[in-house]
Amino acid sequence: MRFFKGHGTENDFVILPDPGGEAGLTASLVAKICDRRAGIGADGVLVVTRTKESHEVSEHAAVAEWFMDYRNADGSMAEMCGNGMRVFARYLIDAGLEQSGEFAVATRGGVRKVRVEPNGDITVDMGKPVVLGESVATVGGHEYPGLHISMGNPHLACAIGDPVVQLDLTHQPGFDPGVFPNGVNIELFNPVGTSRAVMRVYERGCGETRSCGTGTVATAVAAAALSGDTTGTWTIEVPGGTVTVTLDEDTSYLSGPAVIVASGELMLAE
Numbered sequence: 001m002r003f004f005k006g007h008g009t010e011n012d013f014v015i016l017p018d019p020g021g022e023a024g025l026t027a028s029l030v031a032k033i034c035d036r037r038a039g040i041g042a043d044g045v046l047v048v049t050r051t052k053e054s055h056e057v058s059e060h061a062a063v064a065e066w067f068m069d070y071r072n073a074d075g076s077m078a079e080m081c082g083n084g085m086r087v088f089a090r091y092l093i094d095a096g097l098e099q100s101g102e103f104a105v106a107t108r109g110g111v112r113k114v115r116v117e118p119n120g121d122i123t124v125d126m127g128k129p130v131v132l133g134e135s136v137a138t139v140g141g142h143e144y145p146g147l148h149i150s151m152g153n154p155h156l157a158c159a160i161g162d163p164v165v166q167l168d169l170t171h172q173p174g175f176d177p178g179v180f181p182n183g184v185n186i187e188l189f190n191p192v193g194t195s196r197a198v199m200r201v202y203e204r205g206c207g208e209t210r211s212c213g214t215g216t217v218a219t220a221v222a223a224a225a226l227s228g229d230t231t232g233t234w235t236i237e238v239p240g241g242t243v244t245v246t247l248d249e250d251t252s253y254l255s256g257p258a259v260i261v262a263s264g265e266l267m268l269a270e
């Protein structure tokens with residue numbers, strides 16, 4: 001099977017073209033592919049399948065030709081991946097499967113529109129973030145209150161007083177399983193200046209990653225809420241680079257770079 005490798009602000013993915021949806025990728029093969037020593041190494045896998053070929057999303061086939069079938073590094077499935085969507089769009093354009101400009105992609109979390117900017121960055125319409133309440137993350141014995149936000153997938157975005165660089169994210173932060181029965185992506189951010197925040201993330205199904213697109217939007221929402229705002233443009237710095245998040249009344253946008261860096265033949269099997 002052919003594979004491609006790409007990243008968006010160093011959130012990295014293996015891309016597997018499976019237009020007919022016949023590969024039947026298992027969780028254990030995904031985990032082998034994502035293994036950074038025994039596999040190719042990645043935070044997740046993006047399977048490229050025609051929307052009409054997937055029973056999960058075929059109702060969107062009239063508006064989105066392609067389905068981003070996203071899997072976390074541990075093999076689990078997720079509803080949505082913001083950086084994955086930028087990389088997925090870059091792959092579709094490079095492979096001649098979509099025209100540069102604007103097009104829609106199906107995900108488990110619904111249809112998302114993407115647009116290629118004049119500077120080559122890719123903008124994703126991420127939909128309207130849904131604030132579901134408050135909860136607490138525990139890191140290194142400290143409790144950090146934050147907002148429970150759905151971006152299609154679950155997030156807990158917590159402002160911290162200290163620089164995020166000091167946090168120990170080698171282990172899963174504590175969270176309330178009653179609030180997050182299916183797990184959660186946890187963002188810890190430090191607001192700096194106006195409309196800017198520095199963020200680290202511990203992703204469900206991956207561990208700490210160098211960026212998380214849905215997490216940067218959740219962070220912008222939580223950072224804006226600190227000053228009573230619900231709209232605005234935010235610069236979010238992550239270990240892997242910088243992205244821009246725009247919150248408006250009806251939706252949110254994530255903009256940033258996305259590159260394909262390699263291709264090859266997958267030799268791994270079950």
Ligand SMILES: N[C@@H](CCC[C@H](N)C(=O)O)C(=O)O
Pocket residue numbers: 011072077078079080081082083084153154185203204205206209211212213214215
């Ligand atoms: N890296 C992603 C999010 C991937 C899914 C997440 N780990 C989950 O399980 O919800 C992003 O860029 O949004």
